[in-house]
Amino acid sequence: MAEKVTIADVARHAGVSRQTVSNVLNTPEVVREETRQRVLDAVEELGYRVNQAARQMRTGRSRLIATRIEPDRDGINGSVLDRFLHGLTESAARAGYRVLLYTADDDTAEIATFEDLLGAYEPDAFVLTGTHHGDIRTSWLLGRGMPFVTFGRPWGVPDGAPHAWVDVDGAAGTAAATRHLLDTGHRRIGFLGWPAGSGVGDDRREGWARTLRAAGVDPAGLDRATSDGVDDGETAARDLLESGDPATALVCASDSLALGALHAVRSPGAAVPSEDRAGPPVAVIGFDDTPVAKAVGITSLSQPLAEAATSCVTLLTRLLDGDNRTPGSSGDPHPHVLLQPSLVRRRSG
Amino acid sequence: MAEKVTIADVARHAGVSRQTVSNVLNTPEVVREETRQRVLDAVEELGYRVNQAARQMRTGRSRLIATRIEPDRDGINGSVLDRFLHGLTESAARAGYRVLLYTADDDTAEIATFEDLLGAYEPDAFVLTGTHHGDIRTSWLLGRGMPFVTFGRPWGVPDGAPHAWVDVDGAAGTAAATRHLLDTGHRRIGFLGWPAGSGVGDDRREGWARTLRAAGVDPAGLDRATSDGVDDGETAARDLLESGDPATALVCASDSLALGALHAVRSPGAAVPSEDRAGPPVAVIGFDDTPVAKAVGITSLSQPLAEAATSCVTLLTRLLDGDNRTPGSSGDPHPHVLLQPSLVRRRSG
DNA sequence: TCCGTGGGTTTGAACGTTCAAAGAGAAATA
DNA sequence: TATTTCTCTTTGAACGTTCAAACCCACGGA
Numbered sequence: 001m002a003e004k005v006t007i008a009d010v011a012r013h014a015g016v017s018r019q020t021v022s023n024v025l026n027t028p029e030v031v032r033e034e035t036r037q038r039v040l041d042a043v044e045e046l047g048y049r050v051n052q053a054a055r056q057m058r059t060g061r062s063r064l065i066a067t068r069i070e071p072d073r074d075g076i077n078g079s080v081l082d083r084f085l086h087g088l089t090e091s092a093a094r095a096g097y098r099v100l101l102y103t104a105d106d107d108t109a110e111i112a113t114f115e116d117l118l119g120a121y122e123p124d125a126f127v128l129t130g131t132h133h134g135d136i137r138t139s140w141l142l143g144r145g146m147p148f149v150t151f152g153r154p155w156g157v158p159d160g161a162p163h164a165w166v167d168v169d170g171a172a173g174t175a176a177a178t179r180h181l182l183d184t185g186h187r188r189i190g191f192l193g194w195p196a197g198s199g200v201g202d203d204r205r206e207g208w209a210r211t212l213r214a215a216g217v218d219p220a221g222l223d224r225a226t227s228d229g230v231d232d233g234e235t236a237a238r239d240l241l242e243s244g245d246p247a248t249a250l251v252c253a254s255d256s257l258a259l260g261a262l263h264a265v266r267s268p269g270a271a272v273p274s275e276d277r278a279g280p281p282v283a284v285i286g287f288d289d290t291p292v293a294k295a296v297g298i299t300s301l302s303q304p305l306a307e308a309a310t311s312c313v314t315l316l317t318r319l320l321d322g323d324n325r326t327p328g329s330s331g332d333p334h335p336h337v338l339l340q341p342s343l344v345r346r347r348s349g
Numbered sequence: 350m351a352e353k354v355t356i357a358d359v360a361r362h363a364g365v366s367r368q369t370v371s372n373v374l375n376t377p378e379v380v381r382e383e384t385r386q387r388v389l390d391a392v393e394e395l396g397y398r399v400n401q402a403a404r405q406m407r408t409g410r411s412r413l414i415a416t417r418i419e420p421d422r423d424g425i426n427g428s429v430l431d432r433f434l435h436g437l438t439e440s441a442a443r444a445g446y447r448v449l450l451y452t453a454d455d456d457t458a459e460i461a462t463f464e465d466l467l468g469a470y471e472p473d474a475f476v477l478t479g480t481h482h483g484d485i486r487t488s489w490l491l492g493r494g495m496p497f498v499t500f501g502r503p504w505g506v507p508d509g510a511p512h513a514w515v516d517v518d519g520a521a522g523t524a525a526a527t528r529h530l531l532d533t534g535h536r537r538i539g540f541l542g543w544p545a546g547s548g549v550g551d552d553r554r555e556g557w558a559r560t561l562r563a564a565g566v567d568p569a570g571l572d573r574a575t576s577d578g579v580d581d582g583e584t585a586a587r588d589l590l591e592s593g594d595p596a597t598a599l600v601c602a603s604d605s606l607a608l609g610a611l612h613a614v615r616s617p618g619a620a621v622p623s624e625d626r627a628g629p630p631v632a633v634i635g636f637d638d639t640p641v642a643k644a645v646g647i648t649s650l651s652q653p654l655a656e657a658a659t660s661c662v663t664l665l666t667r668l669l670d671g672d673n674r675t676p677g678s679s680g681d682p683h684p685h686v687l688l689q690p691s692l693v694r695r696r697s698g
Numbered sequence: 699t700c701c702g703t704g705g706g707t708t709t710g711a712a713c714g715t716t717c718a719a720a721g722a723g724a725a726a727t728a
Numbered sequence: 729t730a731t732t733t734c735t736c737t738t739t740g741a742a743c744g745t746t747c748a749a750a751c752c753c754a755c756g757g758a
Contacts, residue, residue, distance in 0.1 A: 005468075006744055017708045022746060032706060049468025053405040054744035057713045062402070069435050072428070075640035079424070082431040086418050089450045098470065099450040101438045119354075119398025121447065230644070259644055291424035292644040295579070295608055355714055366738045371716060381736060403714035406743045 005048045014042035025050065056122065065092050065316065066100045066123040068110060070130075076256045076292045077228070080303065081129055084151060087309030088127060095317050097124070111140050118146070125316050131155060131165070132199050138163060147319045149312045153336075155199030161334045164319060166311040170200055170287075171207030173301040173341035174251050177285040178211040180343060181249045186283065187215075190240045190247030191223035192233055192257045201225075204253045204287065222247055226257070233260020241265070241282065249283035249349065255293045255300055258286025262298060262348060283349030287341075297347035304339050311337040354397045363391035374399065405471065414441050414665065415449045415472040417459065419479075425605045425641045426577070429652065430478055433500060436658030437476060444666050446473070460489050467495070474665050480504060480514070481548050487512060496668045498661045502685075504548030510683045513668060515660040519549055519636075520556030522650040522690035523600050526634040527560040529692060530598045535632065536564075539589045539596030540572035541582055541606045550574075553602045553636065571596055575606070582609020590614070590631065598632035598698065604642045604649055607635030611647060611697060632698035636690075646696035653688050660686040 011018045016039060023031050024039040031039070042048070056062045069085060072078025089099045100123055104110035114137075117123055124147065128137055131152035141148045142162060150165045174191070181189050191208045194201035209219040221243070224236040233252065237260060240247055250265075252258040265282045286293050289302035315335055360367045365388060372380050373388040380388070391397075405411045418434060421427020438448045449472055453459035463486075466472055473496065477486055480501035490497050491511060499514045523540070530538050540557045543550035558568040570592070573585040582601065586609060589596055599614075601607040614631045635642050638651035664684055 004744095007746095008744080018744090019709080019746075020707060023707085026746080030706075035706080047464075047468075049465065051406075051471070051744055052469045053402045053411070053471065054713090055746075056402040057400075057406060057715090057744080058746045060713085069438050071435055072432065072640075075428070075643060078431070079421070079428055079640070082427070083421065085450075086420055086452065089418050090452050093452065098466075101434075101448040101450060103435065103439050103442065115396075116398065117447075119396075120401045122400070122402065290640075291421075291428070292641050294424060295641040295645060353714095356716095357714080367714090368716075368739080369737060372737085375716080379736075384736080400714055403743090404716075406714080406745090407716045409743085 005046045006051070007048070010039065010042045010046055010048045013046060014039045060122070061320075062122045062124055063097050064100045064121060064123040065097050065125050065127060065313075066102060066117050066121075067127040068104055068129065069101050071103070076230075076259070076290050077254055077288055079290050080288050080305065083305045084129070084309055087306035088312060090306075091310045091313040095313050097313070097316075107136050110137055114140065114144075114146075118144075124320055125149070127151065127312055127316070133197065147316065149315045149319070151308060151312060153199070161336055164315045164335050166308050166315065166337045166339070168303045168308060168339045168341050170204040170341070171210070173287065173343075174204045174207035174253075175211040176207075176341075176343050177251045177299075177301060178208050180345075181251070181283060181285070181349065182211070182215050184249075184283070184349075186249040187217055188222065188245065188247045189217070189249045189251060190237075191219070191251050191253075192236055192240070192261055193223060193225055193253040194228060195225045201253055208251050228254055228256050230256050230260040230263070233257035234263045235260070237261035237264035247282070250285070252284065252286050255286035255288050255290045255298060258284050258298050258300065258348070259292060259296060262296065285343075285349045289344050293344075293346070299346045299349040300344055301341040302344050303341050308337075308339055311339070354395045355400070356397070359388065359391045359395055359397045362395060363388045409471070410669075411471045411473055412446050413449045413470060413472040414446050414474050414476060414662075415451060415466055415470075416476040417453055417478065418450050420452070425579075425608070425639050426603055426637055428639050429637050429654065432654045433478070433658055436655035437661060439655075440659045440662040444662050446662070446665075456485050459486055463489065463493075463495075467493075473669055474498070476500065476661050476665070482546065496665065498664045498668070500657055500661060502548070510685055513664045513684050515657050515664065515686045515688070517652045517657060517688045517690050519553040519690070520559070522636065522692075523553045523556035523602075524560045525556075525690075525692050526600045526648075526650060526698075527557050529694075530600070530632060530634070530698065531560070531564050533598075533632070533698075535598040536566055537571065537594065537596045538566070538598045538600060540568070540600050540602075541585055541589070541610055542572060542574055542602035543577060544574045550602055557600050577603055577605050579605050579609040579612070582606035583612045584609070586610035586613035596631070599634070601633065601635050604635035604637050604639045604647060607633050607647050607649065607697070608641060608645060611645065634692075634698045638693050642693075642695070648695045648698040649693055650690040651693050652690050657686075657688055660688070 007018050007021050011021045016035060020031060021039050024036050028036055052063060070081050092099050100121060102113050104113050126141060126148040128148060128150040129152060131150045131154060133156040138154060153165055153167045154161055154163060178189055189212060191205055193205045196202055205223060212219045224240050226232040226236040233256060237250060241264060250261045252261055261284045265284060284298060286298045286300040289300040293300040356367050356370050360370045365384060369380060370388050373385050377385055419430050441448050449470060451462050453462050475490060475497040477497060477499040478501060480499045480503060482505040502514055502516045503510055527538055538561060540554055542554045545551055561568045573589050575581040575585040582605060586599060590613060599610050601610055610633045614633060633647060635647045635649035638649040642649040
């Protein structure tokens with residue numbers, strides 16, 4: 001086992017007291033230049049590293065950020081959060097924090113884990129993903145005065161954001177996709193999404209509908225709602241393509257749905273197979289730019305996940321350091337960042 | 350902020366001393382039944398939770414397991430480690446440990462991170478992934494006497510395993526795939542893999558070659574080595590299919606290569622397009638059962654990742670608790686677990 | 699000469715836990 | 729009765745750090 005170097009060892013080696021060493025590390029401006037250098041040399045020479053546990057005990061700060069790792073549900077969209085997690089780990093490290101993982105099957109279980117973690121490891125903050133209407137996790141954390149940032153907006157909250165958040169503008173994404181299809185000559189552009197009420201889903205649908213209307217196309221009857229599976233997407237797409245005046249292009253709320261849609265478009269098993277209808281093939285655009293979309297050649301909207309992670313850490317450090325500032329400072333009460341997705345063009349559209 | 354409940358609060362509330370409370374939690378058998386119950390009630394009532402930092406300071410155990418989160422290289426195979434990570438987080442939690450994340454670009458950087466983490470957070474153990482020939486990470490950890498488990502064998506180590514490990518039997522996987530193809534009537538079965546020397550790659554190639562030989566087929570000339578990209582796979586597959594006596598089926602070392610192979614097989618741009626050759630289409634089998642394989646319909650070998658993660662935690666806890674036992678106990682010096690992959694059949698083979 | 703000032707440093711205590719050892723009774727033994 | 733033994737419980741110290749306060753000393757002003 002490695003020999004443990006403490007602050008006392010450094011102090012002895014540099015011929016100063018414990019506190020001076022501590023000052024050199026935490027408030028260097030208070031130490032005389034010459035002394036500081038001597039201490040730094042000793043630190044270097046002995047390979048000293050501050051012990052987090054001891055520091056935490058005294059200061060109450062663990063320099064730990066806790067976040068949940070999701071069981072990848074359908075395997076396709078799971079990769080999104082994994083990439084976010086990787087970015088978070090990197091950004092956090094740069095800011096001097098480490099990421100602590102936990103799992104939880106639902107919001108209630110997650111809150112139980114909050115209690116557990118707060119009692120035992122005392123993370124300085126949480127990063128929540130997958131926010132939704134009536135999210136009990138955020139209210140719980142707010143009630144505790146616990147610092148946190150969400151990747152995802154606080155959906156359905158009437159008066160102002162109650163907490164810091166980072167999100168990607170889904171509506172802007174589907175709007176860009178729709179505009180792209182309009183530019184390519186499509187008019188009847190359908191939307192494949194999730195049942196109303198899901199925040200993210202409604203937002204993405206809204207971007208599509210808004211853009212169609214602006215182009216003078218009535219979106220009514222051009223959208224279908226279903227759960228987020230490949231087969232669901234295929235069924236819903238087929239339904240949309242068999243309607244009286246079928247869509248010639250589809251914007252989808254996820255790559256899973258887009259993959260399903262592609263099956264419907266390509267598969268000869270369709271009641272109205274594409275060969276029967278003259279004209280160009282039906283265009284399909286997905287959301288999230290997952291590896292699957294890339295492999296299959298689906299045009300998709302890419303979320304800037306690394307940037308989102310960095311923003312989360314930036315907001316968090318601001319929150320955590322803000323404790324020291326004047327508590328009543330009303331500037332920037334609940335900062336947020338809204339990032340733009342970008343369209344990655346592939347064969348499907 | 351939540352009120353902090355300490356062991357002293359519990360002691361006062363139950364009318365006993367600090368140490369008795371500690372004993373109830375750590376060595377209950379030493380406390381009288383009645384007292385124990387009284388303390389447990391107090392713990393419950395006050396919502397007491399042991400403070401990890403304080404405990405760590407005294408015992409030197411952090412109940413933290415550190416592991417690396419990889420930047421997903423080609424996006425396809427990345428999902429494998431993410432699923433493993435999720436399993437690890439769950440299994441660790443069940444054993445009373447939490448997972449701490451870090452990133453590192455190469456082995457040297459990873460070792461630097463070891464030093465950093467060991468000085469600051471003092472994780473009890475590491476879980477390493479992606480072992481390879483001459484892995485300097487494992488030797489570094491061994492030199493420090495630091496407990497760890499690798500997901501991946503210690504490749505190229507002559508005399509016995511120097512440390513605990515968990516792995517999936519790649520050779521058995523490709524052997525099963527090859528056998529399956531033989532059973533389907535194929536004889537000229539090719540292999541698409543990586544350049545020799547990579548441990549994992551050589552192992553997977555060996556399973557294929559061994560099985561072919563056993564069936565009386567000479568594998569010579571039937572394999573190609575390339576780097577792990579979709580385009581690389583396509584090129585290599587094309588090369589293999591254009592040879593004098595082309596393969597009728599391909600076993601691939603990864604789903605990325607398999608996807609490339611599928612392109613080569615299906616694409617009409619091939620010098621020897623499948624339509625020109627009479628007979629059934631070329632079968633393709635991948636490795637890892639990624640979401641992409643599922644989406645595209647590639648038959649692939651699935652690794653039992655959750656089980657692998659559980660095994661890692663099991664081996665770790667044995668290592669960590671083993672410290673207390675007789676140090677010279679020679680039973681089970683470096684335990685390991687070798688799991689079997691399973692073939693998931695899809696359209697491609 | 700004395701005092702106040704201020705930069706730079708040290709001292710003692712505390713964070714919450716567990717280890718090691720000591721203490722308090724009651725029961726068993728001499 | 730005195731002594732040992734045993735079970736259960738308490739006391740003091742320690743882990744490594746930082747906070748709060750005290751200390752030291754050189755300097756400038758009265």
